Amino acid sequence: RKEVEQDPGPFNVPEGATVAFNCTYSNSASQSFFWYRQDCRKEPKLLMSVYSSGNEDGRFTAQLNRASQYISLLIRDSKLSDSATYLCVVNMKTDSWGKLQFGAGTQVVVTP
Amino acid sequence: SAVISQKPSRDICQRGTSLTIQCQVDSQVTMMFWYRQQPGQSLTLIATANQGSEATYESGFVIDKFPISRPNLTFSTLTVSNMSPEDSSIYLCSVYGTGVGSGANVLTFGAGSRLTVL
Numbered sequence: 341r342k343e344v345e346q347d348p349g350p351f352n353v354p355e356g357a358t359v360a361f362n363c364t365y366s367n368s369a370s371q372s373f374f375w376y377r378q379d380c381r382k383e384p385k386l387l388m389s390v391y392s393s394g395n396e397d398g399r400f401t402a403q404l405n406r407a408s409q410y411i412s413l414l415i416r417d418s419k420l421s422d423s424a425t426y427l428c429v430v431n432m433k434t435d436s437w438g439k440l441q442f443g444a445g446t447q448v449v450v451t452p
Numbered sequence: 453s454a455v456i457s458q459k460p461s462r463d464i465c466q467r468g469t470s471l472t473i474q475c476q477v478d479s480q481v482t483m484m485f486w487y488r489q490q491p492g493q494s495l496t497l498i499a500t501a502n503q504g505s506e507a508t509y510e511s512g513f514v515i516d517k518f519p520i521s522r523p524n525l526t527f528s529t530l531t532v533s534n535m536s537p538e539d540s541s542i543y544l545c546s547v548y549g550t551g552v553g554s555g556a557n558v559l560t561f562g563a564g565s566r567l568t569v570l
Contacts, residue, residue: 381546381566382543382563383562383564385561386559386560389558427494427495427565440497440559442494442495442496442520443494444492444493444494445494
């Protein structure tokens with residue numbers, strides 16, 4: 341079993357619609373969680389950190405469910421520019437230098 | 453966050469040759485890492501580049517194949533040695549924040565080096 345698993349998609353989303361997807365992690369001791377965005381042929385860039393209480397950044401909402409060991413990302417009012425691959429990243433240590441585990445990514449395609 | 457310059461951005465190489473990838477950061481950083489992203493797959497950590505000492509390699513990666521230098525806190529190189537087509541991948545340099553202030557716990561990536569081995 342992979343340590344971080346994601347539905348690869350693609351999620352085809354009409355412009356303006358809402359899309360949500362999850363990421364499961366296997367290590368219950370995982371401490372911090374992130375969503376990265378990767379555009380085609382580009383490097384990953386941090387989209388948002390995921391906090392225990394859940395957090396929102398504009399149209400993006402991230403949630404953490406420790407009991408079921410998953411995090412989620414919800415995108416409201418999807419824009420064409422939201423088309424990308426979203427990588428789930430899990431840090432298994434409390435300090436900054438912990439080993440990060442990357443999911444394989446969920447592809448989102450927003451269509452006009 | 454730190455600005456990372458990575459070169460070459462892409463290269464096509466012959467089997468059996470070696471290629472050195474450079475990573476330059478605009479500020480001093482403690483932690484620098486090298487990742488590999490094979491087509492359609494996620495990122496895999498190759499090693500942590502340690503300033504002034506040997507790199508720390510992850511399982512499946514060895515120094516003879518991927519020698520790494522880290523002469524100072526702003527620069528590192530990764531060499532892919534004796535290349536084979538299986539080494540065709542994107543190689544990414546990354547750093548943890550800028551060492552101080554905001555972004556200290558954020559992993560930032562260089563633009564990557566796309567390597568094709570014939």
